Amino acid sequence: MELRTRILPRMLNSEVEEYLAHNDIIIVPVGTVEMHGGLPLDSETVISEAYALKMAEACDGLVLTGLPYFYAGATASGRGTVQVSIRQGIDYLGAIARSLLRQGFKRQVYISFHGPAHMTCSPMVRDFFDETGVPILYMDLTMQMMRNARDLFKSMDSFHTITVGAYDIMGRLQDVPLTTEYHHTDPQSCAPFDDIFGMAYQSAAIGYCFAEHKDHMSTPAIPDEATRNALAAEGRELIEALVARMDMPHVVAQMRSLEAYNTEVAKKYPWVPYAGALDPKA
Structure with missing residues (x-):
């Protein structure tokens, strides 16, 4: 099927229904609006949306954009940061996931490049499964970067590109x-507490806010359009x-296989939480 666009809000309803007649994949980028040095407040939303678009192209999926307002974290000391509680984010994202399932999107992939996003996405994904029996996926892009691309991301300069x-x-x-x-190499003001910050994954250990706006974050000098274009080209690559x-085709194929596996588990152990949500004929 040839699509005019893969971004769901830009599609016609008829185009979505035509897509759903042959596939059921949607990538959902979860973002933030927060202070970000010399870059716009929605930087980490846009990063996630760009990844989502490329991922959707790779596996014939659609992309649900327009989700920038979630838990920001330590950047709440910036007056441009929009801070939504973790619990509010879980509930809102869960409502979207249930709507997408009713619409026909069984293979839902939630992604984010924002470090604390796992605190919102992971609980939603697990509760959704227990409620519906449908395994949806959260992919932490920072984890993917560290696992699959350490050779590509050698420093914060790569992040900026x-x-x-x-x-x-x-x-x-x-x-x-x-x-x-906004270019500097100063350590973060909260660096003396890195020992306790590192006791759980990505901002989940203990509460704090940045004391200095420059803590998030140093931005490379972009003096002219030529420099910006060069950074953009490197970043796209x-x-x-x-x-x-x-390998998104493999990921979405695994999601379908896992659904069949989970059905067999529920037949063997009918007391698992999601068993009642499954079709008994499946």
Whole structure:
């Protein structure tokens, strides 16, 4: 099927229904709006959306955009940061997941490049499964980066290039301002507490907020359009390389196989939480 666009909000209802007649995959990028040095507040939303688009292209899926307001975390000290509680985010995302399932999207993949997003996405994914019997997936893009692309992401400079590259992929490169004033190499003001911050995964150990706005984050100097274009080109290449390593056709095939496996588990152990939600004829 040839699609005019893979971004669901930009599609006609008839186009979505035609897609669902032959496939059921949707990638859902979960973002934030938070202070981000010399880059726009929705940087980590746009990164996730760009990855989602490339992932959808790789596995014939659609993308549900427009989800930027979730738990931000330590950046709440910036007045541009929109802070939504973890519990509110879980409930909202769960409502979206249930709607998508009713619409016909059984293979749902939630992704985020925002470190604390796992606190919202992972509980939703597990509760959704117990309620519906449908295994939906959360992919932590920072984890994927560390697992599959350490050779590509050698420093924070690589992170900045993918940020600019993501804006380019989403047709928003002009939203990245030309600036040099946010570049620095100073340690974060909260660095003395790294020992206890590291006792759980990605901001989940203990509560804190940044004391200095520059803590999130240093931004490379982008003095002119040529520099911005060069960063964008490098960033696009990095995003496409990581998506290729994810092997999305394999991921979505595994999701379908896991659903069949879970059905057999429920037949063997009918007291598992999701057993009542399954078709007894399955």
